Amino acid sequence: MLDIQNIRNQFPILDQEINGKPLVYLDNGASSQKPISVLETWEKYYTTINANVHRGIHTLSQLATTEMELARQKVQKFINAKHEYEVIFTKGTTEGINLIAYAITNLIKKDDEIIISYLEHHSNIVPWQMLCERTGAKLRVIPMNENGILQIDVLDSWLNEKTKIVSLNQISNALGVINPVEEIIAKTRKLSNAFVLIDAAQSSPHLRLDVQKMDCDFLVFSGHKMYAPMGTGILYGKESSLNKLQPFHGGGEMIATCSFEKTTYADLPFRFEAGTPNVGGNIALGAAIDFMESVGLEYIQQHEHSLLEYAQRHLLEIEGLRIYAEKANRAGAISFNLEGVGISSDVGMILDKQGIAVRTGHHCAQPIMAYFDIAGTVRASFAVYNTFEEIDKLVEGVKKAQRMLA
Numbered sequence: 114m115l116d117i118q119n120i121r122n123q124f125p126i127l128d129q130e131i132n133g134k135p136l137v138y139l140d141n142g143a144s145s146q147k148p149i150s151v152l153e154t155w156e157k158y159y160t161t162i163n164a165n166v167h168r169g170i171h172t173l174s175q176l177a178t179t180e181m182e183l184a185r186q187k188v189q190k191f192i193n194a195k196h197e198y199e200v201i202f203t204k205g206t207t208e209g210i211n212l213i214a215y216a217i218t219n220l221i222k223k224d225d226e227i228i229i230s231y232l233e234h235h236s237n238i239v240p241w242q243m244l245c246e247r248t249g250a251k252l253r254v255i256p257m258n259e260n261g262i263l264q265i266d267v268l269d270s271w272l273n274e275k276t277k278i279v280s281l282n283q284i285s286n287a288l289g290v291i292n293p294v295e296e297i298i299a300k301t302r303k304l305s306n307a308f309v310l311i312d313a314a315q316s317s318p319h320l321r322l323d324v325q326k327m328d329c330d331f332l333v334f335s336g337h338k339m340y341a342p343m344g345t346g347i348l349y350g351k352e353s354s355l356n357k358l359q360p361f362h363g364g365g366e367m368i369a370t371c372s373f374e375k376t377t378y379a380d381l382p383f384r385f386e387a388g389t390p391n392v393g394g395n396i397a398l399g400a401a402i403d404f405m406e407s408v409g410l411e412y413i414q415q416h417e418h419s420l421l422e423y424a425q426r427h428l429l430e431i432e433g434l435r436i437y438a439e440k441a442n443r444a445g446a447i448s449f450n451l452e453g454v455g456i457s458s459d460v461g462m463i464l465d466k467q468g469i470a471v472r473t474g475h476h477c478a479q480p481i482m483a484y485f486d487i488a489g490t491v492r493a494s495f496a497v498y499n500t501f502e503e504i505d506k507l508v509e510g511v512k513k514a515q516r517m518l519a
């Protein structure tokens with residue numbers, strides 16, 4: 114059993130009133146709150162260490178480098194990467210996907226194929242459309258059914274030598290659906306030589322990740338959704354896969370030698386880390402991993418699953434409430450609408466008046482909204498510090514919204 118009060122005490126932001134009511138923060142899918150240990154690590158970096166990393170001869174620069182490389186090792190362990198140089202610091206999931214979509218450009222020819230899924234965030238759609246525009250490749254989208262479950266059988270006939278990359282999320286941010294990434298990776302390996310990129314933005318806070326077991330080529334996530342500061346993120350790349358790619362950004366840090374005639378590139382991971390990194394943020398990301406491991410990922414997952422089941426059971430008692438992908442295997446979030454209430458933000462505004470923070474709208478996943486023929490949903494998303502009492506408040510708040518709007 115988790116001592117939730119003890120965990121909540123580590124998140125000072127939770128202890129406040131919003132609109133005269135205790136804050137109920139259920140917008141963790143957009144960004145989670147940060148524990149004191151992360152805030153203190155960040156503050157300590159800026160008050161005692163702050164210096165640019167790598168190549169510095171002076172003590173602070175060396176200290177900053179050591180601390181940041183220690184954070185890289187924590188990430189390596191967190192995702193079970195084989196080598197620490199397979200861990201690349203980015204500013205978030207979006208940058209990680211754009212990096213790969215750009216860095217594989219030279220490997221893509223006209224009429225090659227790129228496969229994504231119906232359940233993607235815009236950041237896993239647009240970079241591939243841009244790649245298709247640059248190269249003449251075609252984008253194919255794994256369809257889903259009305260339960261939000263991907264119809265992955267299409268891959269049996271789609272995957273072939275033309276397929277260059279399959280990119281999809283492990284958990285959909287809009288519906289919370291857990292996708293069968295292992296099965297998709299196995300099919301891809303069997304039927305093609307394509308790369309596989311996993312968008313773990315919504316899974317890294319909730320599930321234990323193991324990139325070696327998963328056997329993906331690339332995996333990306335954002336620190337800010339897993340208790341770390343904004344502007345931090347990770348791109349994991351299998352060594353052999355990263356070595357097939359061209360660099361993304363050119364600049365300092367990523368070169369071995371530079372002259373006007375010719376530049377040679379640095380080894381991994383620095384080849385993909387041009388410019389000054391977010392040193393304090395990256396070190397604090399290491400502290401966020403320490404926080405998660407100290408609570409225990411398995412406990413976090415269990416607790417959030419209980420919250421989700423509890424919320425689902427009680428929300429469904431409200432007549433006229435529809436949960437999207439209700440029958441799918443889900444984690445982290447519940448997406449719903451009230452019958453007769455066309456604008457999800459109206460519900461969000463009424464909840465906000467009661468101190469309850471949820472996200473409303475299209476969740477950067479407009480194709481999913483188009484599939485269900487809706488403008489948006491109300492999404493409640495969970496973190497380790499949420500409580501059953503908070504879910505009760507959400508349910509009461511939704512009932513109130515229904516009385517006012519329907």
Ligand code: PMP
Pocket residue numbers: 142143204205206207208234236237282284285286312314315335477
């Ligand atoms: N993919 C998914 C599944 C997401 O949930 C998000 C964030 N909502 C992103 C990508 C983009 O993440 P970021 O804005 O942190 O780059």
